[in-house]
């Protein structure tokens with residue numbers, strides 16, 4: 203198998219650079235990389251057989267050579283990351299090797315986290331939560347979404363993270379109606395509440411949370427919408443255990459929101475796996491007919507988005523345990539806890 207997805211290469215070898223592929227054969231693994239990485243490779247994956255491509259040799263030619271030397275007759279190709287041009291090139295340069303497109307082989311392994319991975323995720327959560335506590339305490343009228351987003355990144359690094367796990371979403375008032383709002387110049391004080399969706403990266407693994415913060419008064423509408431989203435999240439969390447079907451967990455939250463009359467205002471799936479990447483398997487979605495398994499770490503993040511008014515999403519990270527689940531994220535989320543005085 204030729205592993206071309208960089209996150210999969212990292213997962214299988216521990217190597218954190220990019221532009222490198224892993225060839226897995228029956229008797230050995232070979233990491234194809236270039237001289238920029240030789241020293242890093244020795245540090246991160248000592249003992250792994252390397253094939254280093256010198257400048258002046260094209261990646262395609264180099265790949266062809268290594269594949270021919272490995273004497274394989276069939277080669278699995280990661281269809282989700284192989285480019286059309288690389289595929290065409292391989293077909294001509296190793297014409298005697300049968301190329302077999304496959305999907306999700308390594309991704310499936312990545313869905314189940316081992317103890318080290320879970321600990322790394324716990325640390326990424328801790329880091330994100332400490333940063334959030336500082337942000338919360340520093341919110342003042344006049345602070346803009348951009349400033350808050352910048353401060354989140356700063357605090358995450360201050361608390362030992364290697365950065366944000368994705369560009370933080372800081373959305374004040376009506377901007378929160380956009381599930382993936384880009385921070386802008388809106389300021390605290392221009393609306394009664396804001397939504398923050400953020401996470402940290404720590405030792406390669408990530409966290410992902412969303413909270414609402416109330417900087418003005420709790421309007422009856424906010425109270426109602428928040429209550430529905432909160433109930434939807436509880437209903438879903440209640441179901442999370444090994445064997446629970448992913449689409450059923452999604453439906454548990456979706457039904458609560460639909461019953462309240464906001465079914466069309468929850469346009470995304472309920473959650474996703476987190477790990478080396480911020481969005482990875484499994485997907486908790488209406489069309490995902492698979493059971494949850496112990497060791498999966500997923501987000502549960504129902505939301506209601508009302509154009510012109512704003513949106514409410516509550517997002518936590520859960521570990522599927524042998525008997526049920528553990529909610530790993532602990533930032534308080536009763537609406538009264540979200541009020542900043």
Ligand code: ZN
Pocket residue numbers: 399400410411412517
């Ligand atoms: Zn998120």
Ligand code: ZN
Pocket residue numbers: 410474501503517
């Ligand atoms: Zn998420």
